[in-house]
Amino acid sequence: MYKSKEKILIAVDGPAAAGKSTISKIVANKLQINYIDTGSMYRAITLKCLMKNVDIEDKKAVIDIAINSKIDFKEGNIYLDDKIVNDAIREELVSNNVAKVSQIPEVREILVKLQRKTGENASSILDGRDIGSVVFPNADYKFFLIATPEERGNRRYKELKEKGFDVNLDEIIKEIEERDLVDKTRKVSPLIKPVDAIEIDTTGKTIDDIVEYIINIIKK
Numbered sequence: 001m002y003k004s005k006e007k008i009l010i011a012v013d014g015p016a017a018a019g020k021s022t023i024s025k026i027v028a029n030k031l032q033i034n035y036i037d038t039g040s041m042y043r044a045i046t047l048k049c050l051m052k053n054v055d056i057e058d059k060k061a062v063i064d065i066a067i068n069s070k071i072d073f074k075e076g077n078i079y080l081d082d083k084i085v086n087d088a089i090r091e092e093l094v095s096n097n098v099a100k101v102s103q104i105p106e107v108r109e110i111l112v113k114l115q116r117k118t119g120e121n122a123s124s125i126l127d128g129r130d131i132g133s134v135v136f137p138n139a140d141y142k143f144f145l146i147a148t149p150e151e152r153g154n155r156r157y158k159e160l161k162e163k164g165f166d167v168n169l170d171e172i173i174k175e176i177e178e179r180d181l182v183d184k185t186r187k188v189s190p191l192i193k194p195v196d197a198i199e200i201d202t203t204g205k206t207i208d209d210i211v212e213y214i215i216n217i218i219k220k
């Protein structure tokens, strides 16, 4: 059973829009531990490349951006070079390019180092694609969230609509399916379910049900 004074590391992996960040944020709150959204780091580097008109296919230039960027999390905000980029990293253009950026081993090396440093400091829940497999293979708990592409597309559509983005459902489903394919088939740290992870199919389940399920496992 997890006691609040112990240091704990929880890994949450899974495909795009499976509910990882929504669930992880609530679990972090309930357990009073840090939440680290590792996808937002890859998104921040992608955003900076786009803002600087760097060709995403130009690996050397992308690596250079990753080396020379400052990424921080403070009070639920993500900062890129000291500016909040919470909404900018959710733009469609970033989503369409992030999987290419995250394929680059040197970019991953930089961000994994940052993720380990952040996670080693205090109890944390991290969500991403390679947390349980590569970043923290010794995590205390590993979860792998999945849902049907339709459900994931619908959730992301609603989420972006609510944030005021002008979005199209079919395009979103296409985007997340394409991104999943790149994430699953890349050479370095592909999206896989770690053998010791607990898989949760979130299709048709409420957020509260999934949170309760996870908390029960951790507190058992």
Ligand code: CDP
Pocket (backbone or CB within 6 Å): 015, 016, 017, 018, 021, 038, 039, 040, 042, 043, 098, 099, 100, 102, 127, 128, 129, 130, 131, 179, 180, 183
């Ligand atoms: O929120 P969503 O599920 O759409 O994606 P995200 O968690 O923001 O991650 C965006 C992209 O970053 C993923 O599609 C991966 O290409 C990459 N990523 C990764 O390679 N490794 C991670 N640990 C997290 C994200």
